[in-house]
Every structure is written in structure tokens, then in C-alpha cells.
Amino acid sequence: MKNTIFCLLLALPLAGLAKSAQEINILADATLERFAEEITGGQRFLNEAAAVLVFPQVLKAGFGIGGEYGEGVLRQGGQNVAYYSTAAASIGFQAGAQSKAVVVVFMNQQALTDFRGKKGWKAGVDGSVAVIKWGVGEDINTLDIKDPVVGFVFSNKGLMFNLTLEGSKFTEISR
Template identity: 50%
Template sequence: MHTKPHALTRTGAALALALAALGFTACTTTLPNQNATPAEQRAEINNAADSTLQRLYTAAPGSQELVDRAQGVLIFPEVISGGFIVGAEHGKGVLRVGGQNAGYYSTSAGSFGLQAGAQSRAIVILFMTQEALNDFRNSSGWTAGVDATVAVATVGANGRVDTSTIKEPVVAFALTNAGLMAGVSVEGSKIERIDL
């Protein structure tokens, strides 16, 4: 009877060590950017955002027309997630309105489930209506799925963006190096404006 709590304590300690190690790994992935000046960080985000949009247009035919119709486009070129059982993700991005940079933002979220190692994905969020964009810009901290329902765009059988998601006021795309991610959710992602 007395060995079970001891074994659980050892298991808990091992899990804590694994979490700490993976958390450190995820943090070191983003450390080089922390030493950059604000101007360098803005330039890096802007260049990566341009590349992300080009990847999106290639991976999801029809997405460029959707982006062009959006009132605002929020681009997170690299959202890094890491952890084991309990995970966290973080990234920086830019909001573009009328093709112009309109502010810089950070996204963060926690998750629960079997996962290991650091992974990276790009997230593009489209505000299809002026009201949705205004609600986002006027918030002091906007959470996907709480402050607005976010429809994750999918590619239909014809290989083009599924137009049924276009009816939603907020639409998101998630990309990896392999292409568009299917069955992914951005709900729970907290987005806040940052000074850069």
C-alpha cells in the first residue's frame, strides 16, 4: 500500500521533468528573435507573413479571393507549440487592413492531450465583416471561440476552398510545411496586441 504513493510521486516528478525539458526546448526555438530590435522584429514578421500568404495561396486554391474579400487579415507565420500531455503554443503576427500593416499581435493557447516535442504551424485569420474586425480591434484581449466563432476553412473534393465556410464572419486557415491542416481548431487561442 505504501509503495503506490511513492511510485506516483516518482511518476509525477518524471512528468514534471519532461514538461520542463520540452518547455525549454520550445522556448529556445524562439530565443533568437528576442534579441532583435523592434524594427527588426517587425521586418521579420512582415517578410514571414508575405511568405505565409504565398504558401496559403498555393496550398488552398481559392484562398486568395477569400483573403482579398476580407476586411482584415491576421497572419501568424510561426506558432510554436510544445509540451507533453499539457502543452502551450505561442507566436507573433501582423494584422493587415486594406493591404497595410495595422498592428502586431501575439497568440497563445494551452492544450491538453497526448503530444510531444515542438511543432510549428502558421495561422491566418480572416475577418470577413467590418463588424467582426471592429470587435477584434476594440477588444483588450480576443479569444477565438469565446469572443467570436471561428470557422476553420477546408478544401473541398474539387481541391478548392470549401465555400460553405465563407459565410462565417471569421475564417481561419492553419498551415504546416506539408500544406493545409485539416480537422484543426483554433478555439481557445488568446490574441493580444503587442508594441513592436
């Protein structure tokens, strides 16, 4: 409970950056286009997924204590089905701000059902999100992905490796 309250307090200044459904949709389209361009086989991979949750802009800021917040859209079969926020808190050496895009892919219907069944789904507690790593030129469709939920994190420079989404909380919002 303390972690949730702490996380919300840190995210409040960033929450003022709330976007409309139309803004989220436009940014999500651009993020998915980038996904398909940067990841060989990415579009086919997304087409085979049960659903994809896209956070086009997750802002993180901190000085010793940090917080991050972003809003996104859950798409199933190419249709927008719900909007979500993500928030997380961190403590440790950090200073400044950054922006990233997060794409969470639900590989099967059961993983999606479990996610949607929670009022606030926390990565690492309610389910695990495997952040995928692979070599340059490798086709994602040739990987043997067994994880039910797979995450991808992009910075301005491209796909980021060695990151985790553990501790991120995803909550449905109205737009």
C-alpha cells in the same frame, strides 16, 4: 483568470523567440504567398476580406502539458495595421514540438471591429473562428461562407484539417 496565467507561464519559454516587425512582415508575405498557391481562389478570397491576421510561425511544445506561442501581423487593405501574439495551453497526451502557420480572415468590418475592440480576444469566448474544410480542386470563392471569422492552419505538409483555434488568445503587441 487561472487559464490565462497558466497559458502565459507555458508560453514564456517560447516568448524568447520574439521577432522584429520586419521579420514578421517577411514571414507573413511568404505565408500569404503559400496561401494563394495552395488554395484555389485564395488570393481573390483574401482581397475581398475586411482584414487578415497572419501568424507565420506558431510554435507548440509540450510533454503532457503544452503551450504554443506565435507573433503575427494584422493587414487591412494590404497595409500592416497592428501586431499580435497568439498563445494557448493544452493538457493531455502530447510530446514534442511542432510549428504551424495560422491565417485568420475577418470577413466583414463588424467582425474586425469586435476583434480590435478587445485587449485580449479569445477564440471560442469572445468570438468563434470557423476552420474551413473543402475538397481538392474546389475554389474557395465558390463556398458559401457565412462565418464572420475564418481560420486556416498550415503545417509543413500543407493545409491541416480537423483542427480548432478554440482557446487561442490573440493580444495586440508593439513592434
